[in-house]
Amino acid sequence: MTKRRTLVVLGIAAILVVALVVASAIWLRHGGQANAAQSGQSGATGQAGSAIATEPVVREDLHGSVNVAGTLHYADSHQLRAGYDGIVTQLPEPGTQISAGAQLYQVGDDPAYLMRGATPAWRDFEDGMSNGQDVQQLEQSLKDLGYFADEPDERFDAQTISAIRNWQDAVGLTRSGRLQLGRIIFAPADLRVGTLSTRVGDRVTLDTSLFSVSSMQQVVDANVSLAQQDLAEKGREVTIQLPDGSTTPGTISSVGTPVERGAGNGQDSQADGQGSQANQAGPAAGNKERILPITVTPSDPEATSTLQEASVTVALPSQTRENVLTVPVNALLALTPTQFGVEIAREDGSFSQIPVETGLFAAGRVEVSGDDLAEGQHVVVPSR
Structure with missing residues (x-):
């Protein structure tokens, strides 16, 4: 056999191998779909016994968010x-x-x-001291405890001395009427x-x-990139994801001023969508970035009461798309380098790929639209 003929034979063999691999892949995903017993339902089984997993096309409001890492702790530690x-x-x-x-x-x-x-x-609290706001807050505190009967003011007088003596007697101190x-x-x-x-x-x-x-009071400290500072408004409601995966609502209680953060300090932002991370590796070595510190107060203290300190994720609402069709993100197919699509499981057991336009990605779902897409249809997703 000549060298040229040998190369031709090898080339044909390589093409046959590639074709066989492609055909096998298609068969593994779609084998027996024509005779699927329950097309359009999650877990339908094809002719060759492979499970065809599907999910419904849903019409809903889709809420996008940007996730930032934070630390839950007790406030005002000193x-x-x-x-x-x-x-x-x-x-x-x-x-x-x-x-x-x-x-x-x-x-x-x-x-x-x-x-x-x-x-x-x-200063000492004693007879003859000058008036002051500290005297008034002492009298108010003694009143709250049940020892001062009058209206608190800034004068240290006989009523103040009497209240101090009554409190001293209650806690076992000498009834001096003076507080050193x-x-x-x-x-x-x-x-x-x-x-x-x-x-x-x-x-x-x-x-x-x-x-x-x-x-x-427990709070969450987090940092937001300056590019996302429009999401960090005081009073904005957010969602806090705890270490066990549960979530609890919170409110941005304070927004700081921009500060510099060097490389490798963590707490980088992650955009909710296609699994992409913003600033995943942080700023380049030796570089600094400007960030905006925020403090979030949990709305339900009981939800975080068992945690003394913990790493959490704060989801900042970014945008909302109302009354749109959505499918799981993993239902998307790349029909061409520039065109997404989904595969529809028809009621008659057939399958067809249709092009779709994508919109907002959020919480594992994606907004989709297309001429042949309708609510209630079922799209094929990878089997688990």
Whole structure:
């Protein structure tokens, strides 16, 4: 056999192999479709025994979103510092919720208590002190606890002294009517105890860090790219996906100012649609990008109450298409390099591919339209 003839034979053999592979692939997907017993239903079985999976064409409202990574944690975490010098004799358990009027810690025989207020205690409360807003918030806190009967004002007077004495008597302190600096700590809401920095028996000095505290309110911190900043509006409702896959609603409670983030810091955006990720690898090495920090407050505290801190996903609504036909994304076929289509499972057991135009991709589905497409038809999807 000549060299030329050998090449011709090999070429023909290669063509036959390719044709056989293509025919096999078509047969595996469509084998026996003509005699499918239940065409148009998920799980229909063809003549050759292969399962033909289908899904209905649905008319619905399609909601698109952009996903950003975030961190769920307790808000306003900070260190609580000692107001006295001495030996630590009492500390709270991590995770404890401390309400107004309750003891926070004790150094020697000097306990410190939580009171409600936004202005920090910065001086002794005693007879003869000047008027001030801190006096009013002390009286309001004592009133909330049931010890102050009058209308709170900024004057430290006999009514204030009487209320302090009644409270001191209730918690076992000397009825002096005076509160030394360090005896009470103001906070606008209940506190949650975090990590302890000291132990009972440690010697501490003024301003030594004792333990971390935070608000009882949980929030999610996330970053949005500047290209998507129109989605990050204060008050906008969003969806939070938790580590177990469940979702809970939330609201954007604050929007920061643009900041720079270097490469490799994570929390890149992912557009909901064809599985594509925006900034999947982050900015190029050595480059920086501008981002917009946002804070999201969960609407249902119970949904996140079992999580102290967790990585979550925040879905920011992007656009909505109303009353459109949709199919699963994996039902799409590439009929040509520029034309998508779907394969329709007919009621008579036949199958046909039709061209479609695609619109919004969201939540695993895609908006489609076409002359031969109608609600209630069934499209072929890959078998699982």
